[in-house]
Amino acid sequence: MITAHLPALQVVVPLVAAPVCVLLRRSRGAWMVAMAVSLFAVAGAWSLLAGVLSRGPTSYLLGSWAAPWGIEYRVDETNAWVILVVSVISAAALLFARRSVEREVETDRIHLFYTAWLLCLAGLLGMAVTADAFNVFVFLEISSLSSYVLVSLGARRQALAAAFRYLVLGTVGATFFLIGVGLLYQVTGTLNMADLAARLSELGPHRTVTTAFGFLAVGIAVKSAVYPLHTWLPNAYAFAPSAVSVFLAGTATKVSLYLLLRFLFTVFGLEFVAGGPVPLLLALTGIAGLVAASVAAVRQEDAKRLLGFSSVAQIGYLVLGVSLLTTAGVAAALIHLFNHALMKAALFVCLGAIAYRVGSVRIADLAGIGRRMPWTASALVVGGLSLIGVPLTAGFVGKWYLVAAALESGWWPAAAAMLLASLIAVAYVWKLVESAYFRAPSPAAASVREAPVSMVAAAWGLAGANLWFGIDASLPIDVANRAAAALLGG
Amino acid sequence: MEAFLGHYNYWIVVALMMAGLCTVATSGNLVKKVIGLNLFQTSVFLFFISVGKMAGGTAPIVAEGWTRYSNPLPHVLILTAIVVGVATTALGLALIVRINRAYSTIEDEEIRRADLHRLP
């Protein structure tokens, strides 16, 4: 009974739980609500994915209104996968968040913090699950507005400025998206994605459709921080509360990239996309992002900011994979999307734990924590190795398929750029590792203890997942291949 | 000329949109940035609404003597979008208040400079 309503419950439960947090006014209680909701979402996402894998895509009609008119929620391999990623990262981030938020956010605001968190979760899950273009916009704004709030709650004043810049760029991006949706509606008279796809393919080449595509693509690119529209990201990640960095790094850009896939392949269709300059543009931005953001990452002195730039570079990998427009490329991008969420969440958890004890994440202040905080630091190393793409970590599998897909399509420069970026990743990850293990402790770090158990558990849970999916990657590979085949085939 | 005037609603939308975006991009004052953002969003609302309007049509309520009705869906959508816009503006302004308290300025350039002196 309840499983039939799961697609809607994924969104409704966090949405309803959010005001509950406001009413509770207790920080611990709000955390427990958020955690319970996240765990429910994980269970729901798992059941959705299992259902899709065994029975194929399911469709859910909100309020039982028939599809092109009512809002349809549709779950297939691709978004079941994204939903799972989002809910798992939310749960892991919350496990870490309890102690961290108590330290970083004022006590009388903590319940509001979790309210915003739940709203953000609802928005992200909604973006993934809905099959209605305008509904996507609504959820996009729900998640964006709440993430501006979350970022602005950072302890330092730079968080406010970062949140404001994020708000301006994010709103422009979302409004671009809205214009695109409006233009599509004007041409086709529908908002349902499947319906849109059918009518667009009947329509053939059309200038308004091309314009709509342009607006949608730019809007999504801003939200997913595709280079060079990434400028909001490094500061937002750097100055947000540690827990928020974990959550956003693992989820926000990933869901936006899912939107890119959805619009490229489901709505506009392979034929439309392949005909234009889109693949080339995507590939160029991907390569530029890979290289430029990696180089920028090496030059950072703040570890969180460094990881922010590295995220931009990783998005370059994903965009590059998508730009190939082949099943192999899209599957590789989906695998890497999952892996990147795991590794970045793990790394940000470790930095959050370090911030909790040392009070700073400047690379110089990381000195010597390898001895002082062995568990946290070793999880940091695992996450870093995964980020580089060392074999037997999850990162390797994703990169392997990405480079192989590029070579299969004969895109030599793309393959070369990916390997070059991996090399640069060695340099910036090494900066962290060397500081942590091969430097004498800084005065700030000399007397610290290991992080609280909940943080270490979150860090090693995520780091362990990085190792697990580096050794047995059959689940992501299987899901990604089927999802890519469905996206490009249908 | 016909094509130009016949689509006058689009021209208004485009003009407003450009004015809004230009303000967001060039203005250093954060409040003005929010105003620009508002202008930009409003232009899109206008666009949606004008698309739904049928020349000579009335509100979509069945009434004697009317055969043409405006499409209500864009209007409904825009109601939602307006709410989103208001929320964005409110949040933006709230952030500006906090920024003003923390930096004693709401000029983008001055904020940047204030942070330069003590980078993280």
Next chain:
Amino acid sequence: METPALIFCVALPLAGAALVVALGRWPNLREAASLGAAGWLFLEVLALLPAVEAGERPAAVLTAVIPEIPIAFEVEPLGMMFALVASFLWIVTTIYSIGYMRGHGESNQTRFYACFAIAIASAIGVAFAANLLTLFVFYEVLTLSTYPLVTHSGTDEARRAGRVYLGILLGTSIAFQLFAILWVWVLTGETGFRDGGILAGHAGPAATGALLLLFVFGIGKAAVMPFHRWLSAAMVAPTPVSALLHAVAVVKAGVFAVLKVVVYVFGPGHLATATGAGWLLAIAALTVIAGSLVAMRRDNLKARLAYSTVSQLSYIVMGALLASAWGIVGAGLHIVMHAFAKITLFFCAGAVLVAHHRTEVSELDGIGRAMPITMGAFLVASLSIVGLPLLGGMWSKWYLALGAIEAERYAVLAVLMLSSLLSVAYLLPIPVRAFAKRSPKAGSGVEEAPWPCVLAIVITAAGCLALFWYADRWLRLMEQLVRT
């Protein structure tokens, strides 16, 4: 032939590492664990030899990371030989380390023994790798596990050296080797090692040439110039590390990988069609000569030995690139012969350091009187490197020369001759100084390094001699490579 024992061979040193960490507080037990693991591993590896000699290929699958390409092991003659050498010399080096580390009062000995064991595990993994991915995985683990050994002293100099070490080895392997592996996979749809190679029929001359270039430079551990700097940088490590890892396990893993890729991925026949193979051969030859020339000018004993290694490694690369049957046999044999000779030389250098705190060649005047056994062994090993008869080093040079003639590359022959002369010039002055000159600080009487060091030196020097007489078994093993 399914043989789970292969996985055990890789796991054994890892278990040894864990035991070493667990016993860290009791040095005697810790070192007993190290030694026990080494001995057991050697016996395990030795037990595989009869089957391989009979032409069988024991195999085992560990896990399937990527469905089509599992992490899997398969023992073929070349890997058998490398594993035997690495595991045997691990025993000897452990004995030596006990004397050296205690005699020299090194710190962090537990980390040292643990990382050492992990490095051996990955060397065995490289030796037994059944496909390119497995090879790559253990190659990278080998790099990472030896990094703490290189930076063991923790000084700024060691850290700088560590950065060069890691930068070159990781950099080349990711940028070139991984690229090449992926390319092979895309071209052929497989990455397994097969008799006769897998590329034939899939890659044209230009692609084959490009792949060869990527592999030779991507396997940075083979130290072909210009990617040789890491080896001299790694010399800041304690001497047992330089001895086993940077004369045997790490560098040999590099040339072994080159040889394995040439034999089982390219296939000697297909390799001959590659464009630009001649240029690569020239670069390897240049490395042989240039390495020798630099070695002559180094006064620091370990640095001189390191450049000698750079030069000798390229013998093996040359042998592989000749793509002739005898060249490959010679290259395979040279892995063994050079391993025994060079580890002896490094052991001697470490013994001199422990007993007399001398590191420069110019300080060695008259030291032969104080350390007759050590310097005698040094002489034996030097002669083996030069390639004189009655020592193992002769055989590998002999077959390499045959290979050059077979491939009608007479320039390579000339390079072999010239470099033998050069090695006389940079190695022999050392024992000559030690025995013929008088020490300015006339310390009379014999003062050798601690007995475990001397024992290890005697074992490996005796090995150099024995290899001359018992080379036929190795030879037959290597001939399996080129029989088809």
